[in-house]
Amino acid sequence: MKVSPRTQTLIALLLLSASAAQAADKPGTPGFGPNVAIFSPKTPAAEIQSQIDKVYAVQQHNQFGKDRNALLFLPGEYKVDVPIGFYTEVIGLGATPDATHISGNVRSEAASRNDNATTTFWKAIEGLAVTPANGQMLWAVSQAVPFRRMHIKGDIVLNQNKGWASGGWMSDSVVDGKVNSGTQQQWISRNSEWGSWTGANWNMVFVGVPQTPAGDWPQPPYTKIEKTPVVREKPFLITDAKGNFSVRVPNIMNNSSGVTWHAGSSPGKTIPLSKFYIAKPGDSAETINAQLAKGSHLIFTPGIYELTYPIKVTRPDTIVMGLGFATLKPIKGTAAMTVADVDGVTIAGLLFDAAETESPVLLEVGSQGSKARHIRNPTLLTDVFFRVGGAGIGKAKVSLAINSSDVIVDHTWIWRADHGAGVGWESNTAANGMVVAGTDVTAYGLFVEHYQEYQVLWKGNGGRTYFYQSEIPYDPPTQAKYTSAPNVNGWASYKVADNVTDHQAFGLGVYSVFRHPDVVLTRAIEVPQTPRVQFHDMITVALGNLGSIDNVISNTGGATQIKPRVTPKVTSYP
Secondary structure, three states: OOOOHHHHHHHHHHHHHHHHHHHHHOOOOOOOOOOEEEEOOOOOHHHHHHHHHHHHHHHOOOOOOOOOEEEEEOOEEEOOOEEOOOOEEEEEOOOOHHHEEEEOOEEEOOOOOOOOOOOOOOEEEEOOEEEOOOOEEEEOOOOOOOEEOOEEOOEEEOOOOOOOEOOEEEEOOEEEEEEEOOOEOEEEEEOOEEEEEEOOOOEEEEEOOOOOOOOOOOOOOEEEEOOEEEEEOOOEEEEOOOOOEEEEEEOEEEEEOOOOOOOOOOOEEEEEHHHEEEEOOOOOHHHHHHHHHOOOEEEEOOOEEEEOOOEEEOOOOOEEEEOOOOEEEEOOOOOOEEEOOOOOOEEEEEEEEOOOOOEEEEEEEOOOOOOOOOOOOOOEEEEEEEEEOEEOOOOEEEEEEEOOOOOEEEEEEEEEOOOOEOOOOOOOOOOEEEEEOOOOOEEEEEEEEOOOOOOEEEOOOOEEEEEEEEEOOOOOOOOOOOEEEOOEEEOOOEEEOOOOOOEEEEEEEEEEOOOOOOOOEOOOEEOOOOOOEEEEEEEEEEOOOOOOEOOOEOOEOOOOEOOOOEOOEEEEEO
16 A cells, blocks of 8 residues: 555654653653753763753853753763753752762853853753863853752862853852852852852852851951751752652751761652652643642643643642743733642742733742741742743732741742843833741842842841842832832832841842932831841942942941942941
């Protein structure tokens, strides 16, 4: 029987689909979809390199693109070059970083011209040992770039050829040699170790780091916290000797210092991948919520999830993880995700992106009025990022609302876009980046920028922040449209509500880049004057050529100046 070309093509596609389905169903091989590459040390290096290069060719300059990728390396030895572009996550799958070793240039290059890394966002690396080809790893980055569970067998430099970079994150990592921060404007390192550290600019914070560099705020601008008061490291994918996948969930730690993995895998529990629902772009919120309601944990594979209904996390101890900057976008004016006021939920590795129909909130943890305490088993938000505008018009009144108590925020960038598509005072509207009503909420690595009212509004008692970086909005068109109260110009970046009696914050930088004349900010930080509301190590800087910040905190600190440059600093308040 003669078969037509069209029929031949259809048969070939069916066979290919069947083959792919069989491969996905092989024992130990997760069905993570086409945007996740899983590499084996048995694969020829040239073949691995070809796949890495194809991803980078798309993602190198893809700041607001729709592609999402994760590159996973099974334990073993590799000799490859790994450049990391936008929306790309690189993961080693061993129980410790040393189980997966790459000899070669694993790197982040500056995304803009003139070695400028101030827009080098949304990339991640974790769980690898790296021996840099020339002895020094290049890691030129700014916001939303997690660096976790890494072992660098050499040095690392946090900028490219002394071009500007605007802040980053390092945790649970070891650098055998020197960390050179150079032109990095600000940085937080938590529970990390190195041979030495050199460099400082505006605001460098070290929490639970045994080998801090010499000197203290304000010169050099180092803030040092000897022990990390409470934290749980981010859950991570691992494989066993048979190639079976699971998720390691580290234990809660109190008063910790240094990395978790010197004696082996981070102490905790292991959950087999069979307990997770593997979500794919195109899955509806209803489908995902049905799986969560049955008790499944959840992994979002790389892609953009357009949601007509919120993802609802209702059961205690649920693990929700994103790979490759999986992006949740609520297109019908709802929240993207809500988390019940229960123990031990983890939300990790997700980008929440506002859509054109305004959402009241993008991620809400606990409903308003939540009263339960979760001291022994707190909810963890780790590497969660938020965006309003930039990839298109987006609107959300609040990006992150925390109503539950004892929540830990471990690295976030909450961003109303200052550039890209759909950007303007009347276009990408957003009042507040983060609003905290819960008691004893702790934040490490809090980056919040460009919102139209308070960037952070803290209404619950017992809050703690370790590192804060914030640019106030660039684009208020007039002072009249940027006034929070009579005789108060603008909205403070960090606001502690007047009824709060207990709050602490360490290492804060607030910066202005006003684009319209005759717009100023009365104060960067606004707090009630009471003995247990205590702030430490603060700086303000006016960038550009317009406007000023008149005081650092409340009515203290004095004004920024542009010519000559004056950057007021306050060591402690009150």
